[in-house]
Amino acid sequence: MRIHRVHTHQALEPGHEIRLEGRGAHYLRRVLRAAPGDVIVLFNGDGHDYASELTRFGKNEVVLSVNSRLPAAGESGLDITVVQAISRGERMDQTLLKCTELGVKCFQPLQSERVEVRLKAEKLVKRLEHWQGVVVSACEQSGRAVVPGVLMPLDFHEWLGAGPVSFGLVLAPGAETPLSRIEFSSPVHIVVGPEGGFSESEMNQMAMQGLQPVSLGPRVLRTETAAPAAVAVIQALAGDFA
Numbered sequence: 001m002r003i004h005r006v007h008t009h010q011a012l013e014p015g016h017e018i019r020l021e022g023r024g025a026h027y028l029r030r031v032l033r034a035a036p037g038d039v040i041v042l043f044n045g046d047g048h049d050y051a052s053e054l055t056r057f058g059k060n061e062v063v064l065s066v067n068s069r070l071p072a073a074g075e076s077g078l079d080i081t082v083v084q085a086i087s088r089g090e091r092m093d094q095t096l097l098k099c100t101e102l103g104v105k106c107f108q109p110l111q112s113e114r115v116e117v118r119l120k121a122e123k124l125v126k127r128l129e130h131w132q133g134v135v136v137s138a139c140e141q142s143g144r145a146v147v148p149g150v151l152m153p154l155d156f157h158e159w160l161g162a163g164p165v166s167f168g169l170v171l172a173p174g175a176e177t178p179l180s181r182i183e184f185s186s187p188v189h190i191v192v193g194p195e196g197g198f199s200e201s202e203m204n205q206m207a208m209q210g211l212q213p214v215s216l217g218p219r220v221l222r223t224e225t226a227a228p229a230a231v232a233v234i235q236a237l238a239g240d241f242a
Contacts (some may be wrong), residue, residue: 004032005041005049005140007147012042012050016066023133025062028054040064043139045147048072072145076103078239079187082227083108083168085194086117086153091224093134095192098228100138100148103235105187107135109153114196119153128152160205165189170198170206171226172213179214179230184238192227 006024020028028034034054042050042064049070056063082099086092086109096107109131111118119127131150139147154162168189169182191211198206203213216229235241 003039003041004028004034005043005143007136007140008042008044010044012044012046012048012066012069014050014066014068017055017063018042018052018066019058019061019063021061025060028062029057034062041070042066043072043145045145047075047145049145073143074240075144075146076105076235076240077186078103078184078234080104080231080234080239081106081108081187081189082231083110083159083189083191084227085110085112085192085198085223086115086119087194087223088117091195091222092117092131094224095227096131096134096150097138099231100135100144101142102228102231103144103240104148104231105146106148107131107150108159108189109150110156110159110191111153112156112194113199113202115194124153156202160209164209165211168206168209168211169230170203170211170213171216171230172203173197173215173220175213175215177212177214179216179233180237182212182214182237184234186238188234190227190230190234192223192230195223 008024010018036054036056038054040052040054042052049072050066051068051070052064052066055065082104084095135148135150167185170191
C-alpha cells in the first residue's frame with residue numbers, strides 16, 4: 001500500500017494535533033479522497049517523517065493527530081548544488097523535480113547572457129514560490145524529508161563574484177573531459193547553461209575562477225535533461241547510487 005506524504009511548515013511533535021489548510025487540505029480532501037482514520041505521513045523538512053491519523057474535516061481545514069516520529073529516506077552523502085540558468089516554463093520545473101528526486105541539496109537559478117526568461121519584482125516572487133512548490137512535491141513523492149532550497153536568482157556576474165566555488169563543474173558539450181572521469185569532492189556545484197548555452201565570455205570567466213568544463217557524451221542534451229543526467233552520473237560514481 002502506498003504511503004501518502006504531505007508537507008507542512010508547522011512544527012510536528014508526537015501527541016500533538018495539527019490543522020492543514022490550503023494546498024495540503026485540498027490534496028487530502030479532493031485529490032486523495034482521504035477519510036477519518038486514514039494514516040498520513042507528514043514532514044516539515046527537519047529530516048523526519050511523522051505518522052499521523054486524519055481525525056476530522058473542518059470547513060476549510062483537515063485535522064490530523066501526530067502519532068509518532070519516523071526515520072525518513074536517507075539523504076545523499078554528497079552535497080550537490082545545481083546552478084541552473086533559468087529555462088522556460090515546464091523545462092525549469094522538470095530540472096527541479098528530477099534533481100530533487102535524485103538527491104540535490106540546493107538550487108541556484110541563474111540569469112546568464114542567453115537566458116530568454118527575465119523575471120522582475122512580483123513575477124519573480126511568484127515564480128520562486130512556484131519553484132519551491134515543485135521541489136516540495138518531489139520530496140512528497142520521493143520520500144525525502146529534507147527539502148532542498150531554491151535560492152533567489154542571481155545575475156551571472158553577481159553569482160561569479162560572490163566567491164570561489166570549492167568544486168565546480170560546468171556542463172559543456174564538446175568538453176575534453178567526460179564527467180565520468182572526474183574524481184569528486186563534496187560539496188559539488190553543477191553549472192548548467194540555458195537553451196542557447198553559455199557565451200564564450202562566460203565560459204572563459206568561469207574557467208578563470210577554476211570551474212572545470214565537462215561533457216556528458218557525444219550528444220547535446222536539452223537544458224532540462226542535462227542537470228538530472230549529470231546528477232545521476234555523480235550519484236552513481238560517488239554518491240548514494242554507488
